[in-house]
Amino acid sequence: MPADNCCWTEEKFHLGGSKNISNYTLVDLLSFLPSDRSKAIRIAIAVVYSLVCALGVVGNLLVLLLLRSSHRRKTSSMTFFMLNLAVTDFQFVLTLPFWAADTALDFSWPFGKVMCKVVSSVSAMNMYASVSFLTAMSVARYCSVVSSLKANKSSAMHQAKVASAFIWLFAAVATLPHALFSTTHVFSDDELCLVKFPELEGIDPQFLLGLYQTQKVLLGFIIPLAVTSACYILLLRFLSQQKMSNNNPKRRSRVTKSVTIVVLSFFICWLPNQALTVWGILIKFNLLPFTEAFYNTQAYIFPITVCLAHANSCLNPILYCLVRKEFREALKGILLKVTVPSVRALAKPIQGQAKPCEPSQGRPM
Template sequence: APCINSSDSDIALNGLSTLILSAPVLRCMISITYSVVCVVGLIGNLLVFFFIRVRQERRISKINFFILNLAVTDFQFVLTLPFWAVDMALDFSWPFGDAMCKIILSVTVMNMYASVFFLTAMSITRYWSVASALKDRGKQTSCSIRWVSVVLWSLATVATAPTSIFSTVTNVAGEKLCLLRFPDGQYWLAVYHLQKILIAFILPMAIVSISYLLLLRLIRQRSMKNNSKRRTQVTKSVTIVVLSFFLCWMPNHAITLWGVLVKFNAVYWDKSYYIVHTYVFPVTVCLAHANSCLNPLIYCLMQTGERACDSVLWNKRKYYISLFKGYLTQNSSHVTLRHIYSTSRFSKSV
């Protein structure tokens, strides 16, 4: 996870030695990767801002509003990467002071939570929008998208509170490290990482997967039986959305979970644990950070999938319009204003 030095590669507070002795070549490569991710992420998310601002002709849609918030979180997230690149290049020695440690670590974690929350909200909104339209509801239930965004940002802030409180610069073997240090040592650090795995990965992954699976099933059953091209288009975009989220975050959370089990004495600390946390864990952190570069691409794919879904709804509207025209042709002498009003109202509600 983004708590680079607060996971199981940090200090052991009960007399264990430090685990952070990464090879110089690996540290250099990861620092360079952080820099590249920062540049690409900044450009990609700025393009998202530009695209939404230029292409938005009317009121911003729910999905685009979530995408805008997602771009804000990723933009803020990649701004922290230069600090972590320097930290990595200096073998985790933090040169920016205690205040910047709290600020950078808190901003990193908060935007990690916010990014995951908005991706999850987008999956629910996409399914609900299509499901509501295909079920011919005359009146669709809705809520303020801005209030939903406020709630998501508030949840991300609350989830970040432990990081803001317990992040600090600590001297370990003569080096200043920016990490989390809980009063009661490893137990609360393990609890912190466990809740992070649940809130930032397992629950969102389950919700995203279920939402998109329901969306695919709904589209296949109701609207795309005879349109394999659009069905494939939607399926590809949905698959990439889910896989990118899973592949970017799963390795990091899997290793973090291993560390949680070690801290709870459920598994033993051994050489393989040391090697994984020294050499593999920094790579998984880098992979998780790369998700901020992929989100602009995901945005484009979701727009493609959304256009395919919207084309389904438009085809359905055209079907009812054709029925209406046929009705006018066959019964032109008996058409009343009441008929026209009720029929046109029905077609608009589809």
């Protein structure tokens, strides 16, 4: 899902139309949720989306500027992956105003079928790209540390460019179900933006939706988590074997700090959302019964997990600036370039106005 934004609208649609997962009607289920509290939650989520969008746009633009200035001085595969990650986060946060409006209107999509398909596909593609670039950063960090004495910068940059092209291609292919089946559907006088699979003979659309959500959990969370964990386990093992060497101990302690924090922040932010998605998948496959607890969790907890997942897109720029020393120094340089000329420009008129009040030298008062 595009950060599982339309997961709730899909549940809202399918709960009313599927007899396989629930004995409740949609009217029965809606009675569980007080309307005033539901409205307050939706408004709060829309506000959070708007704040994340504003912070994400400013933060990722700043990161792109910092990476560009750093890129001129020193080119590395890690910098190239971070540049692509900032681009994906920036593109993703640009879709949040659409989801904020959708949420505030009780998941009634006001932008039409074409924008539903476009916004949904862009959100999903950048979700896949973001986790893939984070995984690539972990692999690149392990390779750069282990082979630091034999590193070939030109070869590493070529491999990073090829890997980045492959990641964007993979993200585009993984998003095809969204591009093909994202549409609007009128349900209870509301136009919902959701992924609606066709009704094929002998195949329940709920089952197809469960398969697609399984793909998202595997490709967007479990497999990247496994690869990243393996990289850091191998990296810690390698560093422990180098304790007696003459390497700089401070460098060893800092070598994985920034990437570790960035990657861990991603998985911490996305873990609750992915866990609830897995719960929904098990219900769609009829492996677990649909219960009132699941509905209440989707109504109250799931929106919070979506906000937490979205917050990761504006958290990465903050981590870049606070954790990496070169980014902090570059940020100070940019702030000095902006503030010093402004202070001088303000000081000139003041100085010019002060001169007529000064006594002229050589002339009596």
